[in-house]
Amino acid sequence: MILIGQYDSPFVRRVGIALTLYGLSFEHRPWGVFGDTDKIRQYNPLVRVPTLVLDNGEVLIESHLILDYIDSLVPADRVLFPRAEPARHQALKVAALATGMADKVVSLFYEKRLHREVSQVWVERCRTQISGVLAVLEADRAGRSSAYWFGETLGHADIAVAAVLRALSEAHPGLIEIADYPALAAHAARLEAMPVFQTIMQPFIPPA
Numbered sequence: 001m002i003l004i005g006q007y008d009s010p011f012v013r014r015v016g017i018a019l020t021l022y023g024l025s026f027e028h029r030p031w032g033v034f035g036d037t038d039k040i041r042q043y044n045p046l047v048r049v050p051t052l053v054l055d056n057g058e059v060l061i062e063s064h065l066i067l068d069y070i071d072s073l074v075p076a077d078r079v080l081f082p083r084a085e086p087a088r089h090q091a092l093k094v095a096a097l098a099t100g101m102a103d104k105v106v107s108l109f110y111e112k113r114l115h116r117e118v119s120q121v122w123v124e125r126c127r128t129q130i131s132g133v134l135a136v137l138e139a140d141r142a143g144r145s146s147a148y149w150f151g152e153t154l155g156h157a158d159i160a161v162a163a164v165l166r167a168l169s170e171a172h173p174g175l176i177e178i179a180d181y182p183a184l185a186a187h188a189a190r191l192e193a194m195p196v197f198q199t200i201m202q203p204f205i206p207p208a
Helices: 010-022 037-041 063-071 087-114 120-142 156-171 182-192 195-199
Strands: 002-004 027-029 051-053 059-061
Touching: 002 010, 010 063, 010 087, 010 156, 010 195, 059 063, 063 087, 087 120, 087 156, 120 156, 120 182, 156 182, 182 195
Parallel strands: 002 027
Antiparallel strands: 002 051, 051 059
């Protein structure tokens, strides 16, 4: 398999971490959607990452779809989403909130970077959405005493939140104070110290 995209994207990073934890062999091509547009377009007409090229040549797009596929490649007891309800839909919700917040992180960056006149209405809307998600996630994590979000083993929801928090802090330094969200800060710090998070990472690289 070939994973296309840079690890400063939380979407790409969550897939790279899951592939690594599952022990699934893959080649990483750290292409950016601006600097490597033509390369990515050969596989994905949307020119978005992550893009996963399977060994048979089939191409998967969007991190949720990719994770759904790679989850099918491992035994049920190793899958990083809970199998039983209500934990399963709760974990899916946490992951969806995290990746939805990541969309706002990206949108806000592009608004500030690519537009000559920045829309303060849009900036404030994104900031409000980000802070709203952080408040919900903080309350949820603070209300759980388990080592990880949904038990004693690492899961997709944990990975998504940690990856997005890193992207937020690097793409928008000073936008939020992580100390205002102590449960999330502790969660992210613990995961970022893990070897797989240290391996599957790169500093944020603004598009040229």
